[in-house]
Amino acid sequence: MYKILANTIFLGKDVHFLPECHSTNDTALNLVRTGQAGEGSVVICNHQTQGKGQRGNVWSSQAGMNLTFSLVLRPDFMDISEQFFLNMAVSNSIRQLLQDYLPTLQVKWPNDLIVPGYGKIGGVLIENTFSGKEWEFAVVGIGLNINQVAFEAGNAASVKAITGSEINLQELFRLLITQLEQGYIQLKKGRWKEIKAEYLNRLYRNQIWANYSANGEQFSAKIVGVTTEGKLEMELENGDLIVFGLKEVVFQ
Structure with missing residues (x-):
């Protein structure tokens, strides 16, 4: 109890x-x-x-x-x-x-x-x-x-x-x-x-290059932060920054 x-x-x-x-x-x-x-x-x-x-x-x-x-x-x-x-x-x-x-x-x-x-x-x-x-x-x-x-x-x-x-x-x-x-x-x-x-x-894969998928396409990126609203900030290999919400990105 x-x-x-x-x-x-x-x-x-x-x-x-x-x-x-x-x-x-x-x-x-x-x-x-x-x-x-x-x-x-x-x-x-x-x-x-x-x-x-x-x-x-x-x-x-x-x-x-x-x-x-x-x-x-x-x-x-x-x-x-x-x-x-x-x-x-x-x-x-x-x-x-x-x-x-x-x-x-x-x-x-x-x-x-x-x-x-x-x-x-x-x-x-x-x-x-x-x-x-x-x-x-x-x-x-x-x-x-x-x-x-x-x-x-x-x-x-x-x-x-x-x-x-x-x-x-x-x-x-x-x-x-x-x-x-x-x-x-x-x-x-x-x-x-x-x-x-x-x-x-202590965030998994933070600042580490890894594979992900979004909208049916695979890509390589590294996590660089999270927004105040909790969206995941990622950097692509070409230097572009992208932001994902829940259900929008899959860890490979």
């Missing part, structure tokens, strides 16, 4: 634990809309049956083996156009903690967590709700493969599959929530340049 956390300021003071659910993001959204959850609330599920990933993908997780949870935040101190900074802060926080177990862990744009040579161990899906131009709340869904060692997807990996060590999920959850809170506080303090610099420093 995941309990209310004593070592945080606001995150994890309200924990909703579910033995099974379709999606922690959907559950958290429903709790917010019905007034049962506010900023800092956490929904965590032992077995998520229809977890959501980027690009409409399904995040599959074995019961009791991994961490699947969602945070409720209210980042109304940010402009809607700046929302990718929340993405970067969350991705940085997860990587900071897990790099103790996986030193070569990187973030693959926009927010997948991968270990090159092994595969994807997790991801983040942030669903925002706005009222006009005002930010109401953000539900931050996080799925991490921790102790699962068998996967249907060929590109999936886990902490245990890579390190051979069994991880205490409740202790890791406590440490991770603490790290995420620190990252969010850093964002609130306006340390955005540091957040972006750290994100780019």
Whole structure:
């Protein structure tokens, strides 16, 4: 059972634990809309049956083996156009903690967590709700493969599959929530340049020439940055700069 956390300021003071659910993001959204959850609330599920990933993908997780949870935040101190900074802060926080177990862990744009040579161990899906131009709340869904060692997807990996060590999920959850809170506080303090610099420093393929495809055509390019809106900035071999949004470019 995941309990209310004593070592945080606001995150994890309200924990909703579910033995099974379709999606922690959907559950958290429903709790917010019905007034049962506010900023800092956490929904965590032992077995998520229809977890959501980027690009409409399904995040599959074995019961009791991994961490699947969602945070409720209210980042109304940010402009809607700046929302990718929340993405970067969350991705940085997860990587900071897990790099103790996986030193070569990187973030693959926009927010997948991968270990090159092994595969994807997790991801983040942030669903925002706005009222006009005002930010109401953000539900931050996080799925991490921790102790699962068998996967249907060929590109999936886990902490245990890579390190051979069994991880205490409740202790890791406590440490991770603490790290995420620190990252969010850093964002609130306006340390955005540091957040972006750290994100780019551990961004998969940043400043490295590699192959990609877009609109059915293959090309060689290197990642040179991300925009405030979270689009991927790339340089072509002829020196031209191009920008891609979600679903617009495929890593080869």
